[in-house]
Amino acid sequence: xxxxxxxxxxxxxxxxxxxxxxxxxxxxxxxxxxxxxxxxxxxxxxxxxxxxxxxxxxxxxxxxxxxxxxxxxxxxxxxxxxxxxxxxxxxxxxxxxxxxxxxxxxxxxxxxxxxxxxxxxxxxxxxxxxxxxxxxxxxxxxxxxxxxxxxxxxxxxxxxxxxxxxxxxxxxxxxxxxxxxxxxxxxxxxxxxxxxxxxxxxxxxxxxxxxxxxxxxxxxxxxxxxxxxxxxxxxxxxxxxxxxxxxxxxxxxxxxxxxxxxxxxxxxxxxxxxxxxxxxxxxxxxxxxxxxxxxxxxxxxxxxxxxxxxxxxxxxxxxxxxxxxxxxxxxxxxxxxxxxxxxxxxxxxxxxxxxxxxxxxxxxxxxxxxxxxxxxxxxxxxxxxxxxxxxxxxxxxxxxxxxxxxxxxxxxxxxxxxxxxxxxxxxxxxxxxxxxxxxxxxxxxxxxxxxxxxxxxxxxxxxxxxxxxxxxxxxxxxxxxxxxxxxxxxxxxxxxxx
Numbered sequence: 001x002x003x004x005x006x007x008x009x010x011x012x013x014x015x016x017x018x019x020x021x022x023x024x025x026x027x028x029x030x031x032x033x034x035x036x037x038x039x040x041x042x043x044x045x046x047x048x049x050x051x052x053x054x055x056x057x058x059x060x061x062x063x064x065x066x067x068x069x070x071x072x073x074x075x076x077x078x079x080x081x082x083x084x085x086x087x088x089x090x091x092x093x094x095x096x097x098x099x100x101x102x103x104x105x106x107x108x109x110x111x112x113x114x115x116x117x118x119x120x121x122x123x124x125x126x127x128x129x130x131x132x133x134x135x136x137x138x139x140x141x142x143x144x145x146x147x148x149x150x151x152x153x154x155x156x157x158x159x160x161x162x163x164x165x166x167x168x169x170x171x172x173x174x175x176x177x178x179x180x181x182x183x184x185x186x187x188x189x190x191x192x193x194x195x196x197x198x199x200x201x202x203x204x205x206x207x208x209x210x211x212x213x214x215x216x217x218x219x220x221x222x223x224x225x226x227x228x229x230x231x232x233x234x235x236x237x238x239x240x241x242x243x244x245x246x247x248x249x250x251x252x253x254x255x256x257x258x259x260x261x262x263x264x265x266x267x268x269x270x271x272x273x274x275x276x277x278x279x280x281x282x283x284x285x286x287x288x289x290x291x292x293x294x295x296x297x298x299x300x301x302x303x304x305x306x307x308x309x310x311x312x313x314x315x316x317x318x319x320x321x322x323x324x325x326x327x328x329x330x331x332x333x334x335x336x337x338x339x340x341x342x343x344x345x346x347x348x349x350x351x352x353x354x355x356x357x358x359x360x361x362x363x364x365x366x367x368x369x370x371x372x373x374x375x376x377x378x379x380x381x382x383x384x385x386x387x388x389x390x391x392x393x394x395x396x397x398x399x400x401x402x403x404x405x406x407x408x409x410x411x412x413x414x415x416x417x418x419x420x421x422x423x424x425x426x427x428x429x430x431x432x433x434x435x436x437x438x439x440x441x442x443x444x445x446x447x448x449x450x451x452x453x454x455x456x457x458x459x460x461x462x463x464x465x466x467x468x469x470x471x472x473x474x475x476x477x478x479x480x481x482x483x484x485x486x487x488x489x490x491x492x493x494x495x496x497x498x
Contacts, residue, residue, distance in 0.1 A: 043386045044428035047220065051212065052089045059085055059208060063201050077198050079164065080106050081205065084157035088209045092217055093431065096155065099206035103199065105155025109144045110198040112158075113165030114191045116140040132166050140166060161198055165191050220432055232257035235337040237265050237328050239354075242343050244303050248374040249366075249400065249491070250341040251311040256399040261314040263335045264304055265328060266296040268321045293319050325357035332363050344369035344490070359464050359494040364392065367464075367492040376459040376489065377405040382446055383429060384411065389463045390429050393493050397461050398433050408457070410440040412449055419443075454486040464494035 040046055060082055067077075084102055091097050120136035140162040148154045168190045234250040236243070247264060254260030296319045304315035318335065320327050332340055344367045345352035351359075351367075358365050379397040383390045397407045409430050411422045419441055426439040442449045454460055 044220075044432075045386065047217075048090060048092065051217070052086060055089055055208065055212065056082070056085050059205050063204070066201075077161070077164075077194065077201055080109070080157035080160040080198070081201055083160065084155065084202070085205050085209075087156070088205070089212070092209075092213055093427065097209075097213075099210055101153050101155050102209075103202040103206050104151070105148050105153040105158040106161050106202050107195065107199045108147050108151070108153060109155070109158030109160070109162040110165055110195045112143040112147055113140040113162035114195055116143050116162070117166055117191065136166055137163060165194055168194060232260040232339075233263070233335070233337040234260070234339045234341055235263045235265055235328070235332045235335065237267065237324075237340070237342050237358075238300060238303070239324075240343045240345060242368075242370040244306075245370040245374045246341050246343045246368040247303055247307060248311070249368050249376070250339075251307045251313045251315075252376070252402075253339070253341070253396060253399050255311050255313040256402075261316065262304075262307060263316045263318055263331075263337055264300045265318045265320065265331055266300055267324050267327045267331075268292060268296060268319065325354050325361075328358060329361045329363065332361075338364060340365045342367055344492070359492070361496060363496040365464075365494045365496065366396070367494075369490040369492075371487065371489055376400040377402075378457045379405065379407045379459045379461060380450070380453065380457040381407060381409045381461045382411070382450060383409055383426065384446070384463070386425055386429055389493065389495050391432065392495050393461045393463060394429060394433055394437075396491065396493060397459075398435060398437070400459065401435075403435070406436070406438065408438040408440055410442060410449065412442050412444055412446045414443070416443065451486055454488045457488050459489040459491060460486060461491045461493060464492050 060078070063078070063081060084106055087094075088097050088099075088102055116139035117133070117136045120133045120139060124133065124135045141159055144158050144162040148158055232254055234254045236247045236250045238244075238247065247262065251262050254262050297317055300317035300319070304317055307313060307315050316335070318331055320331055322330075328340065328342075331337075340358055340361070340363055342355055342358050342365065345355050347353070355367050359367060379401050381393050381397045383393070394407070394409060401407050409426050411426055413419060413422050422441045423439065426441065430437040430439060444452075450460055450462075
């Protein structure tokens with residue numbers, strides 16, 4: 001019995017450890033997939049297409065259910081309703097995405113078709129061998145065009161509803177019987193019932209669309225874009241001569257949120273802590289090391305005091321020991337910081353290993369290159385593609401510019417044929433943020449455009465190109481590495497992996 005127990009217990013423990021490891025790997029994969037989906041849906045085009053896939057089939061299913069139970073809703077209303085619903089959700093910012101235009105245009109189309117049919121029946125009777133009077137069809141289209149144009153209710157689906165009125169009898173739709181009073185039934189013309197059904201169904205769709213656009217689409221920044229909810233606890237490694245300017249930038253970002261705070265960090269060499277890694281306590285060190293820690297803390301306290309006075313944001317100071325980059329990331333996690341703002345550093349003409357490690361960390365990061373006084377009222381944001389990085393850059397830019405500043409979002413194209421698509425892409429990005437934001441589309445190389453226009457701005461916010469492959473970065477270096485002579489501050493933004 002003892003031998004059996006000795007053989008079974010280790011096997012059970014190994015099995016338990018294996019199951020636990022598989023569970024953890026599964027949870028990690030699930031979190032990674034959810035994070036990827038979250039970033040995918042931050043692209044406005046993807047969000048719109050997802051909404052189309054969800055809402056258009058659902059609304060058509062609801063109308064179908066009503067058609068099965070209410071005789072006054074014939075199935076011929078489906079074609080204009082489906083196409084019009086798709087256009088509403090697929091282009092929510094276009095001039096045709098108007099509930100008034102959607103309901104009024106399609107209903108007027110059906111009404112014009114009814115009027116044209118009655119007039120053609122009186123003036124030009126339909127030959128017996130013809131199912132639909134050609135004159136009625138031509139009149140329905142012409143009258144719909146004139147009426148919707150004159151009332152500024154032009155809607156493509158209106159012409160569909162106008163023609164479908166003419167085929168009510170061909171489709172076998174019978175008159176609708178309505179009981180007015182007890183024992184008294186009235187037969188309603190099926191074409192008139194069709195007009196009423198079009199109005200009711202389009203009103204239902206328009207109501208859902210208005211709710212979706214007001215409560216979700218126009219508020220998507222609050223629901224989807226991580227920087228608008230977080231990045232309010234900011235860690236600043238105090239490295240180099242421009243560290244205090246970077247700390248001021250961090251304070252301005254944190255002050256935009258009610259719960260914002262700034263943590264100033266000084267990382268001393270590992271030997272100062274006598275083997276201690278992380279945050280240092282002077283009481284646990286020898287006299288020489290404790291004195292160095294106190295001097296570093298006093299220096300950070302002086303900067304923190306100036307930040308509190310000028311910006312009014314809470315500040316903490318941390319003195320730690322260890323390897324610079326790992327200690328910085330570890331301190332950010334321990335102090336519950338979700339953004340690291342580090343001064344920009346170069347070695348031999350390239351980004352320093354320390355800054356590269358910070359940008360590659362799982363925490364949002366900004367590398368700030370300062371050229372003068374810390375004032376960022378005019379901010380330029382070059383955007384190459386939509387996504388979470390673009391939204392983070394715009395969020396940081398609007399927070400720094402504040403109420404009295406200005407933000408310009410720009411994108412560069414190679415061919416004039418790309419201009420309309422580029423304008424739409426920029427509009428989708430900036431409309432998620434409050435305040436006036438200028439959009440610019442330039443037919444030029446991005447570095448050339450920035451170098452020519454940087455003098456008009458205080459700060460240029462660019463992406464780190466962290467989502468590009470190594471081969472792509474080798475062929476075409478990141479934009480920030482090519483911006484060496486611009487006459488303004490540069491902030492390089494990298495979204496973490498959390």
